[in-house]
Amino acid sequence: MIEASFMSYISLSILLFSIGIIGLISRKNIFIIYMSIELMLNAINLMLVTLSKYFSSMDGQIIAMMVMAIAASEAAVFLSLIVAMFRLKHSLNIDDYNALKQKGTL
Amino acid sequence: MGIGLLTLIIFLPLVVSFVLLILPVGMKVTRNVAFATTVVVFLLSLSIFFRFRLTDYMQFREFHPWITTYGIYYSLGVDGFSMIILMLITTLIPLGYLFLWKTKKAKGYWASMLLIQTGVTGALLSLDMILFYFFWESMLLPVFMIIGIYGTGNRIFSTLKITIYTIMGSLFMLVSILYLGVAFYNEFGVWSFQLSDLVQITTLTNLQRTLLFFGFMIAFAIKIPIFPFHTWLMQTYSNSPTGGVFILSSIMAKLGIYGIVRFVLPLFPHQYVEFAPYFVGLGVFGLLYFGIAALMQQNIKKMFAYSSASHLSFITAGIFSLNIYGMTGAAFLIVAHAMATGGLFLLNGTIEHDLGIRSISGLGGIAKKAPFLTLAFALMLLCIVGLPGTNGFVSELLIVFGLFQFNHYVGVISALTVLVAASFMFWLFQRAILVGTDNDVSKMKDLDIKEMVGIFSLAVVIFAMGIYPHWFLYKIEPTITHYLVDILKVGVGS
């Protein structure tokens, strides 16, 4: 069994976070964007737990627990919002939701 | 301890206004209660006038902590100069109400009028810079509503223009106030925005002081307005409802002048003296510039706007003349001009109310239909042109003399005011009031009894102040002597 090093946890976390960001920026489907956001959250959680272990402090783990709890509740809101949005426009393409675009003159 | 007299004067209208807005009362009740409130305020300020002692100190002081962490106090007081303006405001507003009586506006109009009164008296009586700034900006809000909601023509544009323009100017002042506060903190280790404290700052360099001086002056110059910051005036005046333009012309513009004397003069005495020639020049230039521009205006309110600007420039020249004649004359002209121009705007309001015409060429033949209105119009006009016997003459004479002391040539040029004002005013009188037009003026009604009470009380004061000016002047003389001798250190003039 290979002992996973501290740096590999960090690297994994950064990797996951980067994947999340790229997904957030490049994909158009709202679900995938949502999943990217969740991925980023979990990357941060991983980072927190790793650092917590590294510094021998429980703070990071506590925050990670809180993040998970919030993410769960946020997921409920987000999913219901997506359902509502889909009802409105019958589309999951993020580019169709552009009501705030500046049009014409001031 | 009870509530101080000045606090009562300031906040009574505010309280009444809120109560009226909350209670489900109609326009008529609102109007009547608002009028009663202004009368009460007038009586309160009358008691101040009679109890006023002939000194140069601040009297009726009130001092309460407000935001103590930063040394901001609720600090009020009145001296000779602000007393005369206080009397002016509290007298003019109820008289103006008598004229606005028949305006068919919602109750918000009357509530806003009360709010304006709180703003202007608050700004007038504050001795703490932050408190002053607070009132200074807050008086803009009801004006914004009055013009924006109850105005005519391109009212939204006008109201945005005046608001943004004056706020922009005020921001320069706010920065200057904060800078002064910080400078005070750095020097003395405590926070304070009291005017009496801020004048003690010694650490500022000359350049800093000059910049701060102009920071203040921009705010006041826009409000007055001094050339070239005047363009908002014409559009705003022509689109305001009568009440708004009445307040703007006869009260708010004067507060700009007041601000210069109250704050700029003691805070930056050196700069005040140094730049006085430029402002005198600007004032005399504005006097002629606006006066000539007034000649050919087509819109009657616009013409009054230019005429006001002309006189306000003259007043500005007076307060920068650095001698007692110019400054007392300016204080006197503030009163005279506020009454006369306010009266003219009110009378014009009745004409507009009855006929709905605002172009000079469209008016005419009113004299035959409405002799009382014509008489009142003529009396106000005589005050504007500075006819002896009115207070306009006394003030113009003093200012011309003050400017003559300042510089002989400037004095001679400024005397042209007698000519310029007479030209545009009499020509207006001829075209708009006396001579007939093809338009139908049969809808024109003469003044009713309330309006007559309002306007002829003004006329009586105008003539009383012109026939016996000494009785009004001696109250402000100590204050102005104090400014000149103790603060500016230039002496009262030979």
Added chain:
Amino acid sequence: MNSHFLAWIVLIPLISSLFLGLMHLYSIKIRKIPDFVFTTLALFAPMASFVLGVLFCIGLYEGASEYIYEPYTWLKVNGYIISMGFLGDRLSIFMTIFVTFIGSMIHIYASGYMKGDGGYGKFFSYFNLFMASMLLLVLANSPLIMFIGWEGVGLCSYLLISFYFTDPLNVVAGNKAFIVNRIGDFGFIIGLVTMFFYVGKLGFDYYALEEYVSLVPIPVLTFIGVALFVGAMGKSAQIPLYVWLPDAMAGPTPVSALIHAATMVTAGVYMVARFHFLYDLIPDVGVFIAYIGAFSALFAAIIAMRQTDIKKILAYSTISQLGYMFIAVGLGGYSTGLFHVFTHAFFKALLFMGAGAVIIALHHEQNIFKMGGLRKKIPLVYITMLTATLAISGIPPFSGFFSKDEILLKAYLHQEYLIYIIGLFTATLTAYYMFRLFFVTFEGKNYSDKKVGELSWSMKAPLVILAFGATFAGFVGLPEVFGAHNLIDSWLEAWSGPALHVEHVQEISLMLISVVAGLIGIGIAYVKFYKYDFSKEIKISGVVYNKFYIDEAYDYVFVKGLQKLSVFISVVVDDGIIDKIVMSISSGFINLGRRVGRMQSANTRAYAFFMLVGISSFSLYLILKLG
């Protein structure tokens, strides 16, 4: 005589005016008040003032040197004290008496002239206000108080010229009068302020000024003298500010008689006499004044020769006669000038009242060439007009002869021969144009068949009284060559200037010359106009008839110029430049906002990218900064 009553001389007409005004408003608004109420109140005021004036005159005669009454401090700033004060010395009481006397006569006359007019009460309210202002002007004890009256008479002049304000021409004439007078007032104020600046602290009443005016350096004094005289030019209608007076004839005829002939226009002369202590120190300015007067006299007389409107002719003759007065006061003969003021008031008021009677009789016809043959129809007017015309033409023993001759004598003795010749020539012209008016109006065939209206006694009586005045007023200033005592000179001793020695023979021969000059004028007028043929069409044109196009030139240069400047300022400078700059600042912000607003593309992924960039760069900054 208690000096308090000085104030009452002014206050009685003022109070009367206020009451009349209120009653008029009551009358037109609520219930009609009969005319006789107005008449009583209106006539009472000038007569009461006249009586008071006479009482003061007696007091002075009995030895009082002067009366001073200062009820209160008008203005007091930093040691400069100006009292509301009245001064009754020989000069001011002299003026008071003749102003109130002529005023009373014209009040009576006006009560007939204005009968049945809708603005009867208003007219007398203005009239009494004028009396009050004029008396304040005369009785003031300091120049500033005088200025109050000075402006007051100007205002009343405006109000009365534009009395029938529904006709634009009247109001335009009123405006012109007021604004041209304001040009003069501008000079007056500057003069006052300059004087105030130099000696004001030592007191500003006439006595203090007289005492300290010599402290002022002479160049400044010259400036003050000229500036004050600009005021007199305006008020007394001298070149170049005379243009308002002919137009002022738009007012009702009693107004022309009282204000624009007898009293107000002589205020300038009075003012110069009042400041004699000042003008004595600057004789050069005095000569300048005399020349202005001489040229005004000549110029106005030339224009008057070709006018057709009866009142305009009289207006130009007023300018011309005022010029004579300025010749006298300019040369230091203040009492001589005031003597002419005095006699002129009688015959010119009479001429105007006669003209008014003619105009009324002919139902508001003012063109003299449409009159003619009135001698038989209104004989009383004919006789009184003849008296006045002889008086103005300088024919002895009528009053104008003595005063005019004394002025010419003064000019001659001061060796200002040019002025003397101008004066003499103007006398010929005066006789010519006055008798032209007279012959065309009263002799010849009646041009119109209009029925001549009846004149009321209230119009006739003052004519007769003033005709006596016009005949005999000259005797108060009878020259000593006739073995008489010149009452005017001795009453106004302080104002009579240095006595100039003159041989009796010389004086008599100069008198004869001026009489001949007058007779020549009359003769030419007789030849040309006594049997004037009205049948042929009259067409008068030419430069003189058009008053040398001075009005047009002024209009073009000043009025049109200012109007163009006004439009230029408000349209080009204000809207085009200043407001553009202000608005371009705000539109600059708007454009900036619009540009930045493009970032709000509604592309969620782009937002996310911006956020990423923002957070990353901020984190990078923090890492680099905090290490």
